Amino acid sequence: MIRQWLSVALLCSVLSPLAQAQTLTLGIVPQQSAEKLARLWTPVAEYLSAKAGVDIIFSTAQDIPTFEQRLLAGEYDLAYMNPYHFTVFNQKPGYRAIARQKDKRIKGIIVVKKDSPIQSLAELQAQTLAFPSPAAFAASVLPRAKIAQDGISFTPQYVSSHDSVYLTVSRGLFPAGGGVLRTFNNTDPKVREQLRILWTTPGYTPHAFALHPRIDKALGERIQAALLSMNQAPEATALLKAINFKGIESAVDADWDDVRALNIQLLQSMLD
Template sequence: MQTARLLVGVLLLIAGIQPACSADKPLSFGVFPHLTARQTVETYSPLADALEKHLRRRVAIYTARDFKTFVERTRQGEYDILLTAPHLAWLARQDAGYRPLLKYAQPVRGLLVVKADSPFYAPDALRGRTIATPDPIAVVVLALHAELAANELSRNIDYQTTDSGTHLNAVMQVINGRADAAMLGLPSYRLMPPELRQQLRVLAETPPLSSLMYLTHPRLRDAEAQAVRKTLLSFATTPEGQAFMQRGGFGGFADVDGNELQAFRPYALQVQEMLRAPQ
């Protein structure tokens, strides 16, 4: 099943196709685009398989080509089950009524990395340099800009950024010598092949941030939402779920409360302003 899901899923992810409406329409599982399409399907297929088995309903994995598109699809309520960053979870609740279910227990950090043999050993050394970033509305990017500002480095004044689209692409800009440093999230860093991580050195990191959150659209009734929650918790206890958690460094599942989401309101409002700005 996983091979078939991978081949079909990657095509759907790239095309951005939603399944046709029908009585047996699959549950759409939207995963925010911090990984490539192939990585997304490979990583989340075991979880989708568990949901299919326990809910007795097909589950289709979707993402988007960029964060802006993903946020817009979320706002339109295209995903039944949503996995997204905490500041985007705040927007999902405000804009489309999504209800938080669970989050990954292990906090994440934003990492500022350079090549292993780089001459830079402190953030201040990047003054006048170029930093590759994944999508600029990623919470780890916003947090890292705040960290650099605390070191008296202002974006577009003391350093320039280049938007690479994904965490992996940002890292490759550094490895290939096209950027002096890169911003990325710790989960994406852990999922990279060891041969890539060996070529990098962490220069700075943010304080802990709440991890990715699972939410359900209000069109799923309470019983359906609770069935999804129960399935996720059950999956985490299986050998497949434990391998999934270990590979991603997710640390299992934990509850989400409203106060936690509220703490990300400032980042969410930044995202709103960025999305409204003319391109």
Template sequence: MVRKKRALKAGIAALLAGALTAAAGPARAEQPVYDFGVLPQVATAKVAEQWVPFLDKLSEMSGVKLRFVTAPNISEFGARAKAAAYPFYYHNTLAYVQQDDQYTAFAREVGAKTVGVLVVAKDSKLSRLADLKGSTVAIPSAGSFGAAVLPLFAIQKEGGLDLQKDVKVVVAGSHEAGYQAVLQGKAVASGGLTRTFELLPKEDRAQLRILYTTKAYSPLPFAARKDVPADVVAKVQKALVAFAKDPANKGILETLNMKQGFEAAKPADWDDVRHARDDLVRVTKTLANGK
């Protein structure tokens, strides 16, 4: 068992070096290899550890060769996704609805929602959003839907604070880095997701508490670029839906914190985000203008 774990870590380290560079399309080979871009919500090494076994098994089940790729940080991943660098991706919900001319969502996590949180130190005296006036708030990236846009929108609308004048917003680079900024006293609060907060080590999570939880929206989509053949997408979708039905995959799903598995989806399933898009995009523009 120890040897297997060491071998897996060594393999992931080697793979990650190549995974940080996204290809523009399927690699030329006897059977096409499709890059599958995964949003780096946590450290890239941890993303690889979580997703490489999953994508390897998904490739086996679907008969479609999928190659894990990511980016050094969320902002860079977003730039590559906007440039349609990934044939498949698991990406930011708001970014997807802004890119649905290039990508089509085909699956989603069963029972999941995108729920943003604002996390503070456990012993913090803050009790409401307005109390954040004059504070430093960390976010993973300016375009991170659940972990930045939703919490900042709440600070602005419900807390009555000006994002440029009343708080100092700093970009941490990942959800994990944002939580660490609070633990290290570099930020009073950090935006995140309920999912990534639950993935924190118990000792870290015990030192933090959730100050605010946002409204729930549709979850991060599994989407394919529109030039990926329909039969290829259908095979991947079928394998995703069947994934949780195989008891042998239980450990992989637990590592991903997606224990219930996946279900087929259609673009209209993200209409709740489309309806709120204009208001939410204004938050990202406000941040950009403040730089």
């Protein structure tokens, strides 16, 4: 009986690390199709898993509003979110920043077809323009604010992702649309070659890698260290290149004060 108990105890001791293993979700803002994001970010999640010693799996949402709801519900343990999203979900449920793209200022763009006669924002008067979603910071909030500030009347049409903006504008379904330089550079070359950038916004602090408050300090530091290690690890070079990152640097919540200063209220009702 004692021998049987010892055997069970030994088996439990061997299995205990697996039994206690933690699986974390890495939520990526759906600026592009889920298929493309999975292809780009699953290898990143696997790299972080190996370096941080915890299982991290890729996740996203079918569109940005759904992503916002999941952030509010705290469904992602680690999330890569746009600057405005961070200022909102830093308040509730309390995501905290640990990293951001290195040497980067996020800039929104307005794109038109390469052969379009449109040469200025003023020529978008009374047009229907494509944007990813209402709260897409650089691709939607900033361009819409500028166009409205210039007294240009327009109708926004939300098409769910940056890639959808580029595709629909390239096909002539809309005369112009909003995006960001990173996703524009990362979209299908066959689509990108049919477009040109009409206008670019000023630069702001880029997307945040942020942790849900349930992630303890020690684990958070391991994940942050894993992200920062991508700058030196030879095996991470291709991963960074694929997502159009020059590198990753550490970050703190106050880094997004430039975005807070804009006093954007689009999602404030979600916090009430």
